[in-house]
Amino acid sequence: MANHRLEALIVRTDTPLIKAIELMTRAAEKILLAVDDDGRFIGVMTDYDIRYAILDKLSLNDPIEKMISTNPVVGRVGMTNAEIIELIERTRCFQIPIVDGDGHLVDIRFIREFMHHLVCPSEVVAVVMAGGLGARLRPLTEHTPKPLLRIGGEPILFIMLDRLLSDGFTKIYLTLCYKSQMIMDTIQAVPRYQDKVHFIIEKEPLGTAGSLSLLPVKPSAPFLVINADLLTDVPLGEMRRFHGVEDNVITMATKRETYVMPYGVAEIADGRVLSLREKPEFTLFVNAGAYILSPQVLDLIGGGVRIDMPDVVNMLLENEMRVGSFPIHEDWIDIGTPEQYDQARSKRVGPAFAEASAQWA
Structure with a gap:
């Protein structure tokens, strides 16, 4: 897999929670991407999933398998920027994994790539x-x-x-x-x-x-x-x-x-x-x-x-x-x-x- 920013976010389902926290902190992207041994996309683990696990008092040594969201919003290979922007605005998802027709993970797009096209609140x-x-x-x-x-x-x-x-x-x-x-x-x-x-x-x-x-x-x-x-x-x-x-x-x-x-x-x-x-x-x-x-x-x-x-x-x-x-x-x-x-x-x-x-x- 040649996409280096993607490689930093890849995890397996048997990854311990403590390791997932370390990987997410290091990558600073608020998301991890779970794949199987053939590179097929399984689901995502977000910053929220980690926090919910902490609230549930799960052990830091527990595998993340049951913490992964297996039905996330995804984009498809060939989508235009306009289509990805529409998907972000409609779903309020800030990271969009891109998969091909065989379900292999090939890329991920982030909201920051499109901020100049999006309308944000005037005051925070x-x-x-x-x-x-x-x-x-x-x-x-x-x-x-x-x-x-x-x-x-x-x-x-x-x-x-x-x-x-x-x-x-x-x-x-x-x-x-x-x-x-x-x-x-x-x-x-x-x-x-x-x-x-x-x-x-x-x-x-x-x-x-x-x-x-x-x-x-x-x-x-x-x-x-x-x-x-x-x-x-x-x-x-x-x-x-x-x-x-x-x-x-x-x-x-x-x-x-x-x-x-x-x-x-x-x-x-x-x-x-x-x-x-x-x-x-x-x-x-x-x-x-x-x-x-x-x-x-x-x-x-x-x-x-x-x-x-x-x-x-x-x-x-x-x-x-x-x-x-x-x-x-x-x-x-x-x-x-x-x-x-x-x-x-x-x-x-x-x-x-x-x-x-x-x-x-």
């Missing part, structure tokens, strides 16, 4: 929460706000903003409170942020959701809310599209973590021991500090009222509204303590930027 909004005191990082934050602490020679906030712009976000709001003028002066001195980054000033701290009531215009489409102190390779544009596919009101990024209890755990009822587990492991999904919100969520947030995102999520759940999880397997560091800051400085999370198709929802 992100709100970056950058108003915190950074109290746990003192004394580092006594004179420098946490978003301006440096990693690899540049402020944490610059890393976040550059990532968002590369992921297709076209309008970014920074919510500020502590040392807001210092942050504004720093951002306004950088030409690449001109006309793209806008400021929302909190007169007093409003929590991780309260400042959303200060948005000058209600977004017309789902938008991102993210903490400014995250370093991550999570494809945030892809998370926005996932939100639309799942028809959620809020989608929150979650990280699967395993904790080992250092003691034996007894289950007790009526003073009797029912079972004893020695140093059991618990798998939990933790909040990763990034959310996609549908615009109607803003109707629940009162102006000038302090409220945090967990409060909003619980409010939606009480009203039986759809809250979804976007499970992440990518690098993720929450810079909240001196130890986490040191970790981030020693292991700078490398950018694995989402493709331009992240502008679609």
